[in-house]
Amino acid sequence: ERRLVMVPGPINYEPSVLRELAVSGLDHTSPEFVEIFADALGKLREIVYAGKEHQPVVIAGTGTLGMEASVTNFLTKGNRVLVVSNGYFGDRFKELLSRYPVKTDVLRPDTIGNGVEASRIIEVVEKEGYDLVTLTHVDTSTGVLQPIREVGKKLRNTGTILVVDGVCSVGGEEINLVEDGVDVLFTGSQKALGVPPGLAIIWLSPKALEKLKELKEPLSPYYMDLKKWVEVMRSYEEKKPVYFGTPAVNLVVALRKSLELILREGMENRVRRHMVLSEAFREAMKALGLGILASEKYTAHTITAVKLPSGIDAGLLVSFARSAGVAIARGLLKEVNYFRVGHMGPVNANDIIATIAVIERALYRQGYLSRLGDGLLRAQEVLARHG
Ligand code: PMP
Structure with missing residues (x-):
């Protein structure tokens, strides 16, 4: 049945992307798949204007997995987090973090439908000295876009990690990892990237990669250990795949196709x-x-x-x-x-x-x-x- 899907994800997918899901005979270590995965990772850098120093990571799971992995890997017991929340998905960070031994403060706009002034965020961060700050680029519950750049520039040379939820923005809104000063960006496949649900995609800046190496006793659960996943991604890019968890082969093939269409546009x-x-x-x-x-x-x-x-x-x-x-x-x-x-x-x-x-x-x-x-x-x- 033909139906126009105009909910904020999932969306109507390009038939050429969907056809890719039907591939058979590609196992996760086959040379063909290794090439495809490496190509997809390179294209993921391109759509957010990132260079080789940035590492994209693709994991089977939903956007919420990306969310949880993006914070827990950079926090240790007793750390402090500032959540900037413009709606339901901003608040989800608070709920998620309440399961971990960290202290979370929430900054909200004066009224529903507003974003939070960058100057206010910076003022609070400078006063309180948070270990990690989260921004929801587009909160899907309110349609509010929270600008990143001013906050990112301020935090770039500090020890604070800036995490951005790009689930409802990546592939549709302008985002430049380097210029915006984002340390950790994540999205899900099912929205503006145009791939069926099932992939969490996370981009890590050099600062985030350094922190990942240094941080003792991060709060990340086993499956979300980005140290392990970064190693897997690098190995695919070097065409010598190592195994941690089986990649979602068919979704990755579809992702590569969709990224090709995105970059063509x-x-x-x-x-x-x-x-x-x-x-x-x-x-x-x-x-x-x-x-x-x-x-x-x-x-x-x-x-x-x-x-x-x-x-x-x-x-x-x-x-x-x-x-x-x-x-x-x-x-x-x-x-x-x-x-x-x-x-x-x-x-x-x-x-x-x-x-x-x-x-x-x-x-x-x-x-x-x-x-x-x-x-x-x-x-x-x-x-x-x-x-
Ligand atoms: N963050 C935002 C801004 C979202 O829109 C969504 C999904 N609507 C999520 C996080 C969670 O993603 P998922 O439903 O794929 O877990």
Whole structure:
């Protein structure tokens, strides 16, 4: 059945990427797979403008595995962490860290939909001297994009490790590991990277790699021991694979294909496409009289959270859309009446138009709109302006 998946991941995948999943006869130490894995690791560096000194790591698991590995490997008992949280996924860091013997403080914006000022983060870090700081680049629950660079530049020459959750941003938003001063970045395969769920991908800076070597008694569980995984990745890149846990062979082959498509488009073009399509979508929602949850200064381009008037049922809207062939998502926060639309990966203008059309019909049926087409008209104008 054909369905447009516009939830913030999983997404609709390119057929050419999905076909790669059907390969057979590739075991994890075969020369063919070794070449493919090494190539994928090189391409992973390219999409975040990283050099050879950075080490990407690909592990079977979800984004949450990437999250847990990204913090536990750089912490030891008694360390202090600052979590900058703009929503549900920022808060997940706090929940996760509560299972480990560290002390965690949380910094939140003044209101839901805002990000946290870089100057405020820097001030708190300088005063308290944290061992590790987490930023959620795009919080999928609010559609808030938290800028990284100013904080990264400040922390670059300190002992503090900067961890960035890029699950809802890598492959859709601009991110430059070197310029942004990120020590540990992670994502999952199923969003803007355009590969089915099942891979956690982590990038480590030279500073992070050094820390990994030095830190005595890190809190990382066995499977998440990045020292072991870094060794595995390096061995594949040297074409002499060593074994720790069986790589998710088929997903890695699909990842390589998707990265090839991404680099063919070019990261700059890809980021621009996400900007234009998200602008068309946001403008359409505003033309329907709906508000965007994220403030203008902190708007993400991979996902939009749309506020609804109190009389409109988000659940009904989402189920109408689904029955009309477009999957969109309910809100994740209880405090706000809203829904979420993901627009990332291979998404195009036709997908955006179809999504707006379905939302308009749903709102019309609930009696919120008395006329159809205002959102579509506005989106058309934005799309036409950008060619
Ligand atoms: N962080 C962010 C920002 C996310 O959007 C998600 C998934 N929605 C996660 C972490 C967790 O990823 P996963 O569901 O793949 O474990």
